[in-house]
Amino acid sequence: MKSFIVFFIVLFSTVVQAETMYVSDIIEITVRTGPEIGNKIIAMIKSGEKVEMLKPEETENDWLFVRIANGKEGWVLRRFLKSKETDGLILERLKKKHNVLKNQAVSLIEENKVYKKKNKKLNSELKTNKEMSDKIKSSYETLKKESAEFLELKSNYKKASSKLIEQTKKAEKLEEELTSLLLHQNIKWFLSGAGVLLLGFVIGFSIKRQRRRSFLL
Secondary structure, eight states: OHHHHHHHHHHHHHHHTOEEEEEOSSSEEEEESSSSTTSOEEEEEETTOEEEEEOGGGOBTTEEEEEOTTSOEEEEEGGGEESSOOHHHHHHHHHHHHHHHHHHHHHHHHHHHHHHHHHHHHHHHHHHHHHHHHHHHHHHHHHHHHHHHHHHHHHHHHHHHHHHHHHHHHHHHHHHHHHHHHHHHHHHHHHHHHHHHHHHHHHHHHHHHHHHHHHHO
16 A cells, blocks of 8 residues: 555656656667666657656766657656757747748738739729719719700790790780771771762752652742
């Protein structure tokens, strides 16, 4: 039971005290079964690979006990490890970032070309629409002017029509009056002529009668 508790404490302290380290800028280093050059090599790790430092209190001189990426545990020389990323890793990350940015730049350039074409097309359509708008505006102004002239002509026509109707009524009235006057005048002349004829007949008859009386005497 005591040994189990000790094992649990050691395991817990290992998890808590684990620290990420990086293999320094060299080609490869060895991971051994013990903290000596003569111990068996259990793995080879390359520059930039991550390792977890275990049991820092159990370090042996220049050796550190670590766990590598595949889960194996062993000893490596301290001088080949560093707590910060290596220049190679930083350079590699920057290269990847550069490639991503480069691809993004290429994509943006292509998009920019597409947008330029669209912008050119839109400018052309805008120019055409402006010309059409100017024509429509000019036609509208012409129509507006002609409409104003038409309304004026219509108003003048209505006034002239009204005046013509009024004058026509006056002419008809005058014609009626003239007709009536001529009728009265004809009747007057007729009556005058008839009176003259009647008077002449009476005078003639009277003269005849007087002559007849003179002849009898």
